[in-house]
């Protein structure tokens with residue numbers, strides 16, 4: 001196994017131009033493929049998750065041309081994938097797997113969708129149940145409720161479908177993006193509490209840019225108007241990734257800063273920009289510009305007690321920042337961590353203990369009390385979870401050496417993370 005030894009660091013300072021947002025990149029690729037007209041996408045994220053989406057669309061007959069380092073031209077299909085039978089491998093990309101399942105289930109073709117082993121352990125049953133109400137024919141090829149899936153042509157379905165919201169917001173996102181393909185007026189009812197709500201705002205915002213405006217009834221119901229069709233906006237810029245920003249902003253707060261991230265700011269459509277508020281509550285100084293965020297601090301943080309349901313990904317960064325805070329930090333309402341790249345509550349607890357922290361975990365929370373001195377030379381297991389690897393790089397700022405096992409797992413969303421991190425730590 002490959003390992004990366006990070007040297008002790010005493011300060012963090014500098015500016016980072018963020019890679020493109022994963023959530024915006026994969027939504028934009030799919031919407032551009034489903035729309036009529038050609039879309040020029042700028043600043044697309046180049047990572048495993050977007051590579052899986054690009055490959056899948058290519059296999060489905062969508063014409064894609066790379067026009068610059070991070071720029072792509074997508075020739076829209078007008079909502080009908082040219083290839084009607086395909087076998088797609090989607091790695092561990094939730095933002096590819098869930099939306100493509102919905103789009104293909106409403107596309108009158110025969111498709112097999114699979115991923116890596118962990119993807120086959122991540123639930124998809126609530127989405128399949130909702131798509132079946134919409135007339136889709138989907139079979140489980142392994143365990144019921146989980147990928148891999150076989151899709152065959154369906155028939156017209158109900159004009160009201162319901163979906164559970166408490167396991168992943170990606171199921172509602174997938175339905176919202178795919179239902180316009182039917183051309184029929186359809187209402188989606190959300191059953192129970194919807195988690196990770198800001199990701200739905202990203203979905204609705206991007207759909208509107210591609211010409212489909214969803215009628216909204218709070219968080220309970222969403223109506224796709226009859227005869228909705230996606231049309232290309234022509235050119236679209238992908239914001240920098242706000243979740244990736246969290247590691248650098250935390251570094252600025254822990255290592256005094258200032259550390260500035262460029263690519264997201266005041267006008268961001270990503271919910272994870274609100275990580276900056278959490279960091280502020282921990283005592284960091286935060287400044288926002290139109291297209292940048294900057295963090296600095298005294299080096300000493302305060303513990304917080306926070307409901308993190310709105311920032312599930314960036315909240316992992318708070319768990320490691322808690323090592324540098326005075327007191328006990330509690331992160332609540334994060335049950336979804338258990339069904340992501342790994343069981344993130346269990347993984348976080350195990351690895352924080354290697355640094356000397358006292359950690360209590362519950363079904364939907366984690367509580368972290370820092371040690372009086374961080375344990376040097378811990379070897380951190382990363383569980384094929386990019387965020388575990390990125391989060392734990394921050395420990396180096398406690399002036400202790402640390403080893404990150406399998407550091408290349410960051411390729412899921414941020415292939416050159418460690419090189420970039422190396423440019424801001426001193």
Ligand SMILES: O=C(O)C1=C[C@@H](OP(=O)(O)O)[C@@H](O)[C@H](O)C1
Pocket residue numbers: 022023024094095167168169170173195196199312313336
């Ligand atoms: O829609 C999206 O782009 C995402 C939604 C979130 O998932 P859940 O809704 O499963 O919490 C988030 O964790 C994931 O990284 C990206």
Ligand SMILES: C=C(OP(=O)(O)O)C(=O)O
Pocket residue numbers: 092093094095313340341387413
């Ligand atoms: C949960 C994540 O990914 P996915 O899009 O695969 O759900 C993540 O990036 O933290």
